[in-house]
Amino acid sequence: xxxxxxxxxxxxxxxxxxxxxxxxxxxxxxxxxxxxxxxxxxxxxxxxxxxxxxxxxxxxxxxxxxxxxxxxxxxxxxxxxxxxxxxxxxxxxxxxxxxxxxxxxxxxxxxxxxxxxxxxxxxxxxxxxxxxxxxxxxxxxxxxxxxxxxxxxxxxxxxxxxxxxxxxxxxxxxxxxxxxxxxxxxxxxxxxxxxxxxxxxxxxxxxxxxxxxxxxxxxxxxxxxxxxxxxxxxxxxxxxxxxxxxxxxxxxxxxxxxxxxxxxxxxxxxxxxxxxxxxxxxxxxxxxxxxxxxxxxxxxxxxxxxxxxxxxxxxxxxxxxxxxxxxxxxxxxxxxxxxxxxxxxxxxxxxxxxxxxxxxxxxxxxxxxxxxxxxxxxxxxxxxxxxxxxxxxxxxxxxxx
Amino acid sequence: xxxxxxxxxxxxxxxxxxxxxxxxxxxxxxxxxxxxxxxxxxxxxxxxxxxxxxxxxxxxxxxxxxxxxxxxxxxxxxxxxxxxxxxxxxxxxxxxxxxxxxxxxxxxxxxxxxxxxxxxxxxxxxxxxxx
Numbered sequence: 001x002x003x004x005x006x007x008x009x010x011x012x013x014x015x016x017x018x019x020x021x022x023x024x025x026x027x028x029x030x031x032x033x034x035x036x037x038x039x040x041x042x043x044x045x046x047x048x049x050x051x052x053x054x055x056x057x058x059x060x061x062x063x064x065x066x067x068x069x070x071x072x073x074x075x076x077x078x079x080x081x082x083x084x085x086x087x088x089x090x091x092x093x094x095x096x097x098x099x100x101x102x103x104x105x106x107x108x109x110x111x112x113x114x115x116x117x118x119x120x121x122x123x124x125x126x127x128x129x130x131x132x133x134x135x136x137x138x139x140x141x142x143x144x145x146x147x148x149x150x151x152x153x154x155x156x157x158x159x160x161x162x163x164x165x166x167x168x169x170x171x172x173x174x175x176x177x178x179x180x181x182x183x184x185x186x187x188x189x190x191x192x193x194x195x196x197x198x199x200x201x202x203x204x205x206x207x208x209x210x211x212x213x214x215x216x217x218x219x220x221x222x223x224x225x226x227x228x229x230x231x232x233x234x235x236x237x238x239x240x241x242x243x244x245x246x247x248x249x250x251x252x253x254x255x256x257x258x259x260x261x262x263x264x265x266x267x268x269x270x271x272x273x274x275x276x277x278x279x280x281x282x283x284x285x286x287x288x289x290x291x292x293x294x295x296x297x298x299x300x301x302x303x304x305x306x307x308x309x310x311x312x313x314x315x316x317x318x319x320x321x322x323x324x325x326x327x328x329x330x331x332x333x334x335x336x337x338x339x340x341x342x343x344x345x346x347x348x349x350x351x352x353x354x355x356x357x358x359x360x361x362x363x364x365x366x367x368x369x370x371x372x373x374x375x376x377x378x379x380x381x382x383x384x385x386x387x388x389x390x391x392x393x394x395x396x397x398x399x400x401x
Numbered sequence: 402x403x404x405x406x407x408x409x410x411x412x413x414x415x416x417x418x419x420x421x422x423x424x425x426x427x428x429x430x431x432x433x434x435x436x437x438x439x440x441x442x443x444x445x446x447x448x449x450x451x452x453x454x455x456x457x458x459x460x461x462x463x464x465x466x467x468x469x470x471x472x473x474x475x476x477x478x479x480x481x482x483x484x485x486x487x488x489x490x491x492x493x494x495x496x497x498x499x500x501x502x503x504x505x506x507x508x509x510x511x512x513x514x515x516x517x518x519x520x521x522x523x524x525x526x527x528x529x530x531x532x
Contacts, residue, residue: 117465129517131405136433138409140522141513145470146407147524148487149463154476157461162478165458165502172497211462211497260440263485265431267459267478 004233005093006247007396008103009038012356015224015347016193017113023055027109028067030225030352034105038229039243042069045229046101049076051088051108051351054115064107073101081386082300084108085226085354086255090392092230093253102235108356109225110349116221119152153218153301154210155387158267160303161212163310169321170306172212176203179217179302179344181330186341188372193222193347217302217344224349226356245399248362251285251379252395257388268387270304274311277393281381282313285395289313292335293377294364296357298384299342309337312383312393331374339364339372354392357382365398402519408432411525416453417510419486419525423449430484452482454507454530462495475500479527491526505530 011033013026021029027050035041042065050061061075074095080087085108092104131140144150164170183198198216206214231239236247258264258273282288289312297312299305306320314335315323323329329337340346340360343353361380363369378398385391406412410419410432421430426443430451437444460477463470475490477500492509493499506527513522 117467131516131520131522133405133409138406140405140407142469143408145463145466145472145474145476146489146513148478148489149461149466149474149476151463151466153465154461154463158459158476158478161461161502162459208462208464210464213461260429262429262483263478265439266485266487 003097005096005250005253006231006233006236006399007228007250007358007362008231008236008243008247009034009036009040009229010227010359010362011037012191012226012352012359013224014191015222015349015356018223021223023052023060023109023111024063024067026111026223026225027060027064027107027227030109030227031064031068031105031107034227034229039240040103040229042071044103045071045073045105047074047076047092047095047104049078049088049091049104049106051078051084051354052110053079053081053084053350054110054112060109080390081388082298082350083255083354083384083386083390083392084351085356086384086392086394087354087390088351089228089230089355089358089394090253090255093250096230096232103229103231105227105229106355107225107227108351108354110351111223112221112349113223114221117151119150119155149210151210153213155268156301156304157210157213159270160301160306162267163307163320167318167321172204173200174321174324175212175217175302175306176200176214178299178305178324179203182299182338182342182344183216185331185339185372186345189341189346192341192345193220194345195341213301213303219300219343219348220345222347222349224347224352224356226352226359228355228358246366247399248365249397249399250394251287251397252281252393254280254284254393256280256391268389270385270389271307271311273389273391274308274383274385277391278312281393281395285397287379287395289335291379292381294336294339294361294374294380296338296340296360296380296382299338299344300348302344305337305342308383312381331372336374339374354384357384358394358396361396365396404521404523407513407522407524411523413510413523417508417525418453419451419508421449421451421484422446451484451486454505455479455481455486457490457500457502457504457506457527458485460490460500460502462497462500477527479506489526490528492528
């Protein structure tokens with residue numbers, strides 16, 4: 001029987017624009033704060049897992065060590081699309097779980113302010129003067145915009161619409177209402193990039209990006225970092241009572257990739273691998289969706305949040321629209337979802353997201369969430385998905401100590 | 402001077418259609434080359450003709466795209482008799498009044514442009530089938 005794993009210390013920076021800080025500054029800020037939160041230093045760490053997507057070849061982990069402490073421990077630089085942060089955390093967890101070390105540090109950081117539209121293929125390509133087949137599809141010219149879309153808002157719009165086609169109950173207004181909820185939640189989160197409450201009319205009337213996603217229904221590109229210190233159960237027992245009291249149990253840590261599905265080659269299937277990850281996580285943790293006091297899920301777009309109610313088993317199959325309409329996912333509902341404001345308002349500095357959502361859940365389980373505290377929270381779930389695809393699900397429980 | 406398809410899985414001629422590489426073991430279809438089947442790991446493939454009509458099972462109306470990509474346009478996924486195909490909905494207004502989930506569509510081709518040798522690239526999309 002493997003030893004339990006706990007989050008000993010965790011932190012996220014303010015998400016938003018940080019023109020005066022570079023990637024390493026942000027990573028160092030989160031890492032130092034997470035270490036301090038856990039009452040430890042880099043001298044105690046046996047492994048470092050560092051996630052950063054936009055500079056994935058830069059060796060962010062080693063750069064971070066030079067900033068906060070070079071102790072010769074193994075560094076794993078990871079990149080896994082929007083699941084990069086969760087992958088870094090899981091890497092540290094696996095190292096501790098394997099017995100190779102007693103404590104590890106996971107960091108996710110991204111500088112994304114002003115990055116604009118992601119997935120659109122960057123700059124425009126003028127048509128070639130000679131039509132020659134190129135690439136895996138033998139394309140003679142750019143296909144983005146001619147054979148579907150590569151833009152993230154457009155891809156995730158289709159994912160929400162596909163759900164509506166299969167089960168019914170969706171509309172532009174329904175998706176906008178999900179965004180209305182998350183923007184309302186964000187007003188209580190001082191670390192969110194945007195904390196402005198928005199009316200349904202404002203959301204639906206804002207700039208259309210990819211129907212039915214208007215601008216406030218899209219995740220906000222911003223800068224930010226998050227970091228977590230994980231510790232083995234055996235080591236935790238040797239630490240102070242205060243450290244034991246604030247430690248949060250990692251009841252499940254799961255990472256999946258997408259198995260083959262008929263249509264996944266054409267439109268990414270974010271459903272199957274999330275369902276797999278959720279099932280494994282509930283089994284590992286021995287909890288059911290009804291036990292969850294709060295959920296932070298990957299609302300990279302309003303259209304994505306809806307499908308994940310179903311994928312995470314928060315509602316019955318096909319019942320996501322009814323589930324949302326019941327009010328269940330508002331912070332005073334049965335299963336509060338994205339009380340942080342979600343990616344649509346808190347922001348989505350890609351590699352930080354998969355640790356920042358863990359921080360949000362830990363904050364509530366420790367009873368330290370202030371104005372937005374979900375009272376009596378004991379169990380929470382954090383979910384991220386990166387296209388390609390990778391899905392991370394972690395279930396966290398309040399310490400028994 | 403000749404007509405060239407925008408992608409190699411579009412077959413031109415009197416009856417334009419799409420063709421996929423189909424796994425001979427499990428029937429999974431791919432529009433690009435594979436070393437082994439992503440579904441069953443089989444290593445043998447044969448060409449399969451894709452049905453030219455189907456049902457729109459997902460779509461978005463892209464209003465904001467990379468520079469040089471004309472907007473708005475309708476991007477979607479069409480269920481062509483069990484095979485999911487990515488493509489734009491064309492020959493109709495790109496708005497939610499003219500495009501709906503479950504609408505019946507059929508393959509249609511159009512001229513994309515001409516290169517310096519006078520070759521014309523032919524693209525494809527799906528147009529509504531009038532009821």
